[in-house]
Amino acid sequence: MAESLAEFLRRVRVQVDEALDRWLPKPPVCPDIVSEAMRYSVFAGGKRLRPVLVVAAAEATAAHPGGAHAVEGADALRLALPSACAIELIHTYSLIHDDLPAMDNDALRRGRPTLHTIYGDGIAILAGDGLHAEAFTLLAREPAHSGDAAALAARKLRVIRVVGEAAGPAGMVGGQAIDLQAADQVPGYRVTLDRDGLRAMHARKTGALIRAAAVSGAIMTGAADDLVAAIERYAADLGLAFQIIDDVLDVEGTPEQLGKTTGKDAAADKPTYPSLYGIEASRGLAGECVSRARQTLADAGLITSQLTAILDWVVSRKN
């Protein structure tokens, strides 16, 4: 019987949490306070969307009849797990830094006090930096062996480059900088975003790492280039739908549902999908993204995979 989405999500989360606990450095290798602070944020009960995408893309491409290399299901998970964990570490570091008073100044995240409210801004910056470095160490180190050593090394290097570009100035970091400028938080450098500018900002800020997650899973199983390209198109639409729904939930959700402060975007006079399109049209746009992504999967012969179920999860979520 096919695995349900709920079963799949539970399986990935258990595997990812177990691997993160094993792979994150512990004292005396690193100081107590850094270990404590990193783990506080990493094990805060996130959705693990990015790891779920890495594993779903790996399992879907491994099972694909046109795959260049035959990869067993268990092998796909083992190949994907380091990328899944590394990308979650990068996502977590970005949340820690974004929550700082110098950025979005958030006191609540995933239903708990943000890291800097507990340890101060200095340790929060360092914990983020530590997770960031650790992500790349992990990508270079794991898995240590898997069949052809030269092929494994080439895939690891390709993933490191994809993840580095997605996380860096051209991707996530660049998007967050534009977001600060749009919220008039950089004196003398304000930018005004129209609809295209908003989409381009989100394509960097959240889209780039979501695309990198799906692409990494496909690369690690040795998927052919056209399959990797299809996975990337799918993830671009998924990422945009995810962000639109995020904007909508910031208006419609409650702090109890979301585990974070709501109404922040409007309070900060930030441009959002609801503010530029209205709530109804925003949900419509998210639906269009999902339709396009579903068609991409159908055309690529991936429609029966968990990648399809993830689309519905992302737009129907309440947090």
Next chain:
Amino acid sequence: MAESLAEFLRRVRVQVDEALDRWLPKPPVCPDIVSEAMRYSVFAGGKRLRPVLVVAAAEATAAHPGGAHAVEGADALRLALPSACAIELIHTYSLIHDDLPAMDNDALRRGRPTLHTIYGDGIAILAGDGLHAEAFTLLAREPAHSGDAAALAARKLRVIRVVGEAAGPAGMVGGQAIDLQAADQVPGYRVTLDRDGLRAMHARKTGALIRAAAVSGAIMTGAADDLVAAIERYAADLGLAFQIIDDVLDVEGTPEQLGKTTGKDAAADKPTYPSLYGIEASRGLAGECVSRARQTLADAGLITSQLTAILDWVVSRKN
């Protein structure tokens, strides 16, 4: 005729600056403000100690008679340049973050206003994060080709792991966290450092990345394991000597000489070599490190390389 240290330093700095300019992303690949901010700090006229070490270690091991692989001089530089630049990007990001009000709160660095005093703390955090990610992207990407593809990929992955561990929670980030605790900047987490604790803190905070620099140069030329180990022992002593002299200059130097605020350690009541040993004994300790490092080079057959000249440079510097 042998190249003088001054000629060597000039050659490496010109090559590194040219490569950094070429490899750092530019608009429209990344937003203007991120590019401006990253370049402001990267091209601030630093000593480039870490790149100099990478290249010196690469050229010394390439010319070594016991080297496992014959590497021409020009090839050694080409192999070393990406690591040299990537490690300088990581060093630069760490200075940007350390200068923030949440950490050391410095307004002056290399004779110019620190980044956050110009763009604000948010953009400074992001510029640092951008340089951090870019360092790993660069290590995975460059050089694109060099003889045996499988050997090159294996060396790149080893360097990424060495650099990631040195920069991360077990290394630089961990050391900076202990430094914050020692300066009583983390309420409830103060630590008191004795002489061993001070040395251990510096071995993480500045020593780890200096060791990684020298080791990366040796790895990229394919040096045998015992040669890499000798280079690492040399760099551990060099790094400690460098830090001791740094502490001494903070007491004896002027802001004009150093291009940064002086007397900060004493003002912050931070433990330093001069505060725990006195100035004279501190200089003596630095001298002992240099003697040990020189012996390590002699034993390894590397005494005629620029690695020897770098030892004298580091302890005789005035800034």
